[in-house]
Amino acid sequence: MPPVDVRATVISNVRLSHDYNVLTFSAPEVGALTEPGQFVMVKTTDTSEPMLRRPFSVFEVLRDDLGTVRAISILNKRAGRTTNLLYGLGAGDPIWCLGPLGLPFNPPESGDAWMVAGGVGLAPFATLAEALVAVNVPTTLFYGARTGEELYYLEFFDRLGVKLVLSTEDGSIGEKGRVTAPLETSLKELSGPNQVSIYACGPEPMLAAVAKLAMQYGQPSEVSMERTMGCGLGGCYSCVVPVTHADGQTRYVRSCIGGPVFDGAVVAWE
């Protein structure tokens, strides 16, 4: 299904912290098509300042009691112009939303699912968790942040039945340090290859570490890469990720259409 462009209206803006907010808006046409891991390109103005859209994972697809999709939300972290504007929006404000875009996560061929999130990298995992739980895949979320205050939506995942393994850099909640440490601990406990499917989203060094750990322990991994995106549709070639191809050559692949989800084993990490 081709993506659609919706001039949506903000329904709510819940500020989680000084930097994070969850913005819910009326783009059911987009939500109804979205698969976990896909993204949208959004814009808060119809002027050329700022001009380009910005990419965001679809965080939640919100349904009414009858199961009809009513809205979607994004988990926004302030980083610059548009993310600041998204933090400041209020109910009733317009937001232009194009999507869904990109390749989604692939469900595990067998075994458990392990999701690994760093910071705002949590975004694609709410929908992925729902999808996995719906088909009874035992699911764990390894979730790291700087401090315990920046671990969001724990209750949401808990309620779904997702096992939570938390870590923080300051040790305020969970294990102190990087999220890759508890991940490795768990990997060590596995009895052999291809027992879990690993899904990761977060800062690139984390993704590289997760992909390498996964390879080391013989588990498949999928990583959601973050690149500056001009169009989200394969038009501009701004968003490339170096991928090692079957012929052994490394080539730049457009992450908006060849990703953002990549097999962690083929990305040529820098």
Place this chain on the structure above:
Amino acid sequence: MPPVDVRATVISNVRLSHDYNVLTFSAPEVGALTEPGQFVMVKTTDTSEPMLRRPFSVFEVLRDDLGTVRAISILNKRAGRTTNLLYGLGAGDPIWCLGPLGLPFNPPESGDAWMVAGGVGLAPFATLAEALVAVNVPTTLFYGARTGEELYYLEFFDRLGVKLVLSTEDGSIGEKGRVTAPLETSLKELSGPNQVSIYACGPEPMLAAVAKLAMQYGQPSEVSMERTMGCGLGGCYSCVVPVTHADGQTRYVRSCIGGPVFDGAVVAWE
């Protein structure tokens, strides 16, 4: 007193029609300094789209019961980008307001005051009428518009004790035709020169006609000229009006600092 720049907040936006609205905002610092005929330069965004401020007459200076200035308003007519944005603002929205700027109207040396307004040219006359009435100058407003529905604030002027002479192009209220027709009728009734002071604001052809009538009947006139303004402070030389100087030479004068109010007799009408 030099002008001030205020990041004001919109208090109310009263739509008078599909094109006209009165926008009230918290710029008391500007209001306290404003003399009738002066203008402000406003901007609705802090981005470069649109970039430049736009000039507006101060319409009302609003005071509380103790007489302290609380806000000002502008009478806005949709003409393009910024005027459309001004039409759309709501309470709480920010608006950047620099002012007061330009030369105000001069009070009559003697005799009655006749204000002549065409369309949105009504804007500077609410404050002028208040000032004139406060010093007991008998004041008349000749006010023309396309239709009766576009004659605004009649009650306001009526309550002040301003005599209203209305005209509309479609004849729906007052005399049918241009506002200059009833003006000329009244001028004819005067017994000699320098009996009234004429103040005019509106489309340039109207201003030219008023200035010529005033000269023809020997009455002084002041006209408020409308020009594209880049800065409002004499910096850019965008806003010039051709003025015939004492030496007989016509030179371009910056209307933001040498106006917008000019002696109708010295403007070199085109």
Place this chain on the structure above:
Amino acid sequence: MTTMDLSVKIGTLEMPNPLIAASGCFGYGLEYADLVDLSTLGGVASKGLFLAERQGHKPERIVETPSGMLNAIGLQGIGVHRFVAEKLPELRARKARNIVNICGTTLDEYVEVARVLSDAEGVDAIEINISCPNIKEGGIQFGCSLDGTFNVVSAVRKVTRLPIIPKLTPNVTSPASFARAAEDAGADAISLVNTFLAMAIDVEQRKPKLSNVVGGLSGPAIRPIAIRMVWECRQEVKIPIIGMGGIMDWRDVIEFMLAGANAVQVGTANFVDPFIWPKLLDGIESYMQRHGITRLADIVGAVDTASPAKAHA
């Protein structure tokens, strides 16, 4: 009312309307085939093609600037042979009019790429990119020299009967003299502008924002300069002009045409709104209706410079 004629003819290339997707801003066209019926566009200018595959520059490749963007993609591409084999058949099936944008690091490479395309089925015109500001080796050294421009165009002219459309750089003192050189060399049309060579610096990191240091500025920021250049070229040459640079809505299309463009390309705007194409067409048709224009070609170069517009009309 009578039917409206929006058609444009450039040599053997006949387009139903003047709207062309700009090179490098529309992938190879197929990326957008599900969003817009490619046959409804006047044409599709492909991403620039060398003889061989190219990887392009490292990211960061784009950065947003006030009402514009810089790009330094570095002409990543699949090369002309893979294009002919993998893209052209489906483009033909979808009835796109294909204006294939070609690059070269040498004159011979331009000629060879043009030859390959001439032999292929489904190429409607060749746009010769002699103006990419983002790569050192190719293009711009031809595009910034009158002789270079003349030589490339003449050489390509000799090997193809397809309409050839050199794409001019705006980074020169007088684009009109380059337009003349192109016309003299046998070009069927010219297209302009390519992007303006520009730069942005991250002040906290004190480094260029683009990996390539400099890049090309596109988007509405450049439109007033592009309009001026099209207008100047219109005084200089008779061949059709394809105007571009910052078109965001139908008004901008008309502005380019009044300045002298016979057709236009839309690049950056397509990123902001990939569904822009039918909106542009609708806007143009309403304009024609409102102004009683039946043949859109009649407004080409029709700006009345004898008397300026009234601001307070």
Place this chain on the structure above:
Amino acid sequence: MTTMDLSVKIGTLEMPNPLIAASGCFGYGLEYADLVDLSTLGGVASKGLFLAERQGHKPERIVETPSGMLNAIGLQGIGVHRFVAEKLPELRARKARNIVNICGTTLDEYVEVARVLSDAEGVDAIEINISCPNIKEGGIQFGCSLDGTFNVVSAVRKVTRLPIIPKLTPNVTSPASFARAAEDAGADAISLVNTFLAMAIDVEQRKPKLSNVVGGLSGPAIRPIAIRMVWECRQEVKIPIIGMGGIMDWRDVIEFMLAGANAVQVGTANFVDPFIWPKLLDGIESYMQRHGITRLADIVGAVDTASPAKAHA
């Protein structure tokens, strides 16, 4: 912490900071004297002056464009003699550092205006405008020719000991070669960029929006191109560069300095916010503090082009 040094020296002109009000965007300076203490600016570049008074073009003289504006004022001005008699005394009283922008329709006129200013009291430097795109007779024919640039600068050099600062046009293929010509001719510094020749058309009236048909584009839209040109000139010449084009906040000042500017001018932004000056200074000083910079001059040209910035730092 140690005190911060923001000073800039151009020949005998010593400025406490690099912020100069751009020519044509600040009247003769006195228009803004009640809003900003003129002595706190690095300098004030006056509106361009010919020998005689000039009326300039008919309105419309400006038009807004995406993140920019076109102007075709036509150099309305009071002429150098009235400037010396009527404006200089008060500018001196207010302790402004006066960089007087001069124009000419002939080489002799430039020389004569420069001579008058050299004899006057209170002129700190002469900026030679050979780059105004808006008038037919003057300036730009010098500014678009290397010989013309060399000749005007040499001729003015002979009649004044004041610092002379030719102002370069961006409407050429290689501004750096003009920078070289200016340096060779004895310029103390160069300033760039003047505005980009551009055009806007009212599509409903089908007429140019400016009475002069074309005008000069300024504002943030052009900043990335101006930054690139300053950076190119920095590789070419040793003399100080005064950079400008679309500075809207302190970040943009730092960006120009990193690219190679020793000082900057602020034009269009002053229209948007006439109280911008202390905000710019504050921003620069916080930046210096944050980065441990005590001498602002140390960052001139310090952009590290060997390794680009990280987008996701």
